[in-house]
Amino acid sequence: DTGKSGYDHFMLKEIHEQPRALRQCLRGRVSELDGDVTVPELGDIELERVHLVAAGTSYHAAVYGAQLLCDAGISAQAHYAHEYAISPPPIENATVVGVSQSGETADTLAATREARRLGAETLALTNTVGSTMARECDKAFYIRSGPEIGVAATKTFAGQQTALNLLAEAATPGAGDRDLVSALRDLPGNVQEILDESTAESVAEAYIDADSYFFIGRGLNFPVSLEGALKMKEISYEHAEGFAAGELKHGPLALVTANTPVFATVTGDGEYARKTIGNVKEVEARDAPVVAVTDGRSNVGRYADHVLDVPQTHPRVAAILANVQLQLVSYYTAAMLGRSIDKPRNLAKSVTVE
Ligand code: G6P
Numbered sequence: 001d002t003g004k005s006g007y008d009h010f011m012l013k014e015i016h017e018q019p020r021a022l023r024q025c026l027r028g029r030v031s032e033l034d035g036d037v038t039v040p041e042l043g044d045i046e047l048e049r050v051h052l053v054a055a056g057t058s059y060h061a062a063v064y065g066a067q068l069l070c071d072a073g074i075s076a077q078a079h080y081a082h083e084y085a086i087s088p089p090p091i092e093n094a095t096v097v098g099v100s101q102s103g104e105t106a107d108t109l110a111a112t113r114e115a116r117r118l119g120a121e122t123l124a125l126t127n128t129v130g131s132t133m134a135r136e137c138d139k140a141f142y143i144r145s146g147p148e149i150g151v152a153a154t155k156t157f158a159g160q161q162t163a164l165n166l167l168a169e170a171a172t173p174g175a176g177d178r179d180l181v182s183a184l185r186d187l188p189g190n191v192q193e194i195l196d197e198s199t200a201e202s203v204a205e206a207y208i209d210a211d212s213y214f215f216i217g218r219g220l221n222f223p224v225s226l227e228g229a230l231k232m233k234e235i236s237y238e239h240a241e242g243f244a245a246g247e248l249k250h251g252p253l254a255l256v257t258a259n260t261p262v263f264a265t266v267t268g269d270g271e272y273a274r275k276t277i278g279n280v281k282e283v284e285a286r287d288a289p290v291v292a293v294t295d296g297r298s299n300v301g302r303y304a305d306h307v308l309d310v311p312q313t314h315p316r317v318a319a320i321l322a323n324v325q326l327q328l329v330s331y332y333t334a335a336m337l338g339r340s341i342d343k344p345r346n347l348a349k350s351v352t353v354e
Helices: 010-016 018-026 057-071 106-117 132-136 155-170 178-197 200-206 221-236 245-250 271-285 315-336
Strands: 049-054 075-080 094-100 121-126 139-142 213-217 240-244 262-266 290-294 306-309
Touching: 010 018, 010 315, 018 155, 018 178, 049 057, 049 106, 057 075, 057 094, 057 155, 057 221, 094 106, 094 155, 106 121, 106 132, 121 132, 121 155, 132 139, 155 178, 155 315, 178 315, 200 306, 200 315, 213 221, 213 245, 213 271, 213 315, 221 240, 221 262, 221 315, 240 245, 245 271, 262 271, 262 315, 271 290, 290 315, 306 315
Parallel strands: 049 075, 049 094, 094 121, 121 139, 213 240, 213 262, 262 290, 290 306
Antiparallel strands: none
């Protein structure tokens, strides 16, 4: 054993470390007494306008985080760091948040440096204490996921999502969402439940000969779909794409066949769910197999060939849970194909050149 604690790969070990990593992220930051969120590193943070800059998986966390902040009434946008560094949008009153597991990604550092040069307040949201980004930004907010060895980010993505919830809460004192806070407290246990009961391995097996894998979702499940597809590409080398479910009919539907399974993440039973179920019916009519990742609040399961369950919880937290099921599907697909899971070809854990 080389530190894998009996797991075949670091990636699987790190997927299984998520309950502990998330407990660490929350520890001391959510009051046991009144549910208030306090993150001492953030001080009395006031956010008027937020630009989240990131690359890769961290960009997907940034897209998720921007929605949380907007829901909290704060104007927020996610940007690819490599675009932002060259052409930042108007920056007045903006806090620029670099989202980077390593804190060393050259593209993201270029963006936070450009933001500093233009006079913006900067915040590093990172896993790595003392990293270049943590040192250079005005403030650092650590996600406390512990070391991640597998090139494909797993527990750090869940940690970023969780920390972004804390950031949104900390930035709106008094307006806190009690249901969210209690859902965050239950999050590590809910992740454990998925790890104990997931049928992702049999889903991976069912579609091992697929031509392509598609992932669809709306709202907070859109970045989850992007991340589901990225994970699949990175470690299985199979073609995969994530789409905003509403975009399907505007192009990607032409790619859908009986050999392109569609992973639809549908949580809650609101308008997002209803509309995504409409998309599920559209792909079914083209003979595509459907895997629903769902909390069972809607009837999407009725239209699916397979269901991957997530416990019922707050919608923001549901998107963290759904991603865990997709991590497992990618992992088992890559394992069955015999890929180099922890060190995929052509990729590096941290890309320190632009
Ligand atoms: C590399 C890794 C990705 C990661 C990205 C951003 O490309 O292969 O897994 O998401 O860098 O890394 P960061 O450390 O900035 O989160």
